[in-house]
Amino acid sequence: MSGVVESADHEQVVFCRDRASGLHAIIAIHSTALGPALGGTRFHPYSSEDDALSDVLRLSRAMTYKAACAGLDLGGGKAVIIGDPAKLKTEPLLRAYGRFVESLAGRYYTACDVGTFPDDMDVIARESRFVTGRTRTHGGAGDSSELTAFGVFMAMRAAAAHTWATPSLRGRRVGIAGAGKVGRRLAEHLIADGASIVVADVANAAVDQLRARHPDIEAEDPQKLLARDLDVYAPCALGGVLDDETVPALRAEIVCGGANNQLAHAGIATLLRDHGVLYLPDYVVNAGGLIQVADEIAGFDERRARARAEKIFDTCQRILAMATDHDITPARAADHLAEQRIAEISRPRGSWRPNQATAPQPREVAP
Template sequence: MSSVFDAGAEHEQVVFCSDPTSGLRAIIAIYSTALGPALGGTRFHTYPDESAALADALALSRAMAYKAACAGLDLGGGKAVIIGDPATDSSEALLRAYGRFVASLGGRYITACDVGTYPTDMDIVAREARWVVGRSPTHGGSGDSGVMTAYGVFEGMRACATRLWGSPSLEGRTVAVSGVGKVGARLVGHLLEDGAKVLAADVNPAALAHLHEAHPEVEIVADPDELIGAPADIYSPCALGGALTEAAVGRLRARVICGGANNQLAHPGIDKLLAEAGILYAPDFVVNAGGLIQVADEIEGYRAERARVAASRIFTTTHDVFELADAEGQTPGAAAVTLAERRIAGIGRLRRILLP
């Protein structure tokens, strides 16, 4: 087994959290605090092994740092994963034990919701730690961050449409949405309102049933794998990451990739394969930043309209990424990383100036 120090060599800090009595096994990864405290959600997920959980925490925390930088936030990047099945393993004791570990970091890490956790869970975590956002409205929070994540992805999609077809409207376009949970279902609503035709798939039959009840006009595709090769203008991954493999790129018929999932590319080289295939890729950490923007707004005292205005700027940021890619001969994914790293380096440099 390789050293955990080698695995997290790019990261400032990786914390392993254990409380055998409650069953808590968690990893908190802090990629960077150059711009500010590391903010990132808590993912509660059944991993095949601890190495997979560590790899997920490291990759997600790095993406969060880039996401915050591209969104113009004074925040760094972090992420936490709790190993287990939230349906059977989550408990007040486990969440409060996790909150104690968050508190032990003294504000270097601010947590929020992610896959498998909800605002009510964050309310419990907050009983042990001050550094918690994504809380329920009854506790002054913004609620489900999927609301603004979906809106931001929609704005990113409009930027893609502008670049390819000369108009931000998605009317008459076909969009294939893979994953219709907290983000995907809301994205479908925005697309239908804008006049798009929607194809949808999900591994969860209950999610599909709920979507069909709300939007019977959506065409349901039984197998998410089949959706990759479906005839569509835009393919929108909104489930877990890693869906875009070499094989998937070879089957794609869409001209645009723009979705809410984190770490959509199986590996960084997929970015180049998409460009060579003439498929426009909207980097995930740029277009799915709406949820981060929403929960970050809680730090000042949540105001929905202010958060929505900030999330609408994802349209401009996505456009800027494409412009930078053209100017420097980069793929969109590489250009987005360049944009983020330049801000992290530039603003982070100012932190070396001692303030009285």
């Protein structure tokens, strides 16, 4: 069974239940003004359905803005599966979820997120045509963390150019919170550019693995990294790390990382500016992953996707120039840029319908 509820800011919210497999999921479509909604499926043990709903509504809205700023003809959506993936993730559950995705007839494309991986997308794709972020074996682009990290690096270069009049991070100290897939790949880009790295992660094994490859990287306690003497602070783990208490302790001049929802609330963007910290909005910075899975819909071309991700540098420069010219925060400038594109493009199109000729064409359901 699925139930649909109204949201003041969303086109559609679908509650998905399959008792046989234990599936309990929510799919949120925020906007299809620019095209079908695209966003990952997060598999997480939320403490309640209300918490899951709050998260999926916030994340799907951010995807709308992310796609718009990235110049993609896609809208914003997201899904959450409620539960511990280590205990509940099974083929029947993923296939049941795939049937719900298919029932939306292309208004929503799903992909990987926290707790889901390309192999999971291959299973979901056995029930739905509207799946991306798949393994290379099944024609996908594989792990999107590589292009995500590359996009973060491009954004960081733009922030450096704005702050220090050079796009290079050579000689700068960058603190990376999170030594997972994105944080690890970001560190490699920064080391190649001549930066020194301080890394922190609650998983000691992830830090040890990174330092085994790059012994010059310094390890730090996750609770202490934010207050270190850094040039750049790069949140690449969970969101919400920047709040009313942590911002005054922040010593970096730039905040630029791959984590979603880095700000505890919208007012933190102003607080960061008041403390002399340049913050680039996470949904602009980490758009490389979205660019990759979006490119995969019509058949992945690595050069094309990388070239588009490289333009994150230009987008960030435009946002920072707009913020300076209008005396607003970069977060507000990014919102304005996204809203402007949505307003301009959506006027002749309205919300997206499955039979529109301009829709991306999905591949056939994989066996």
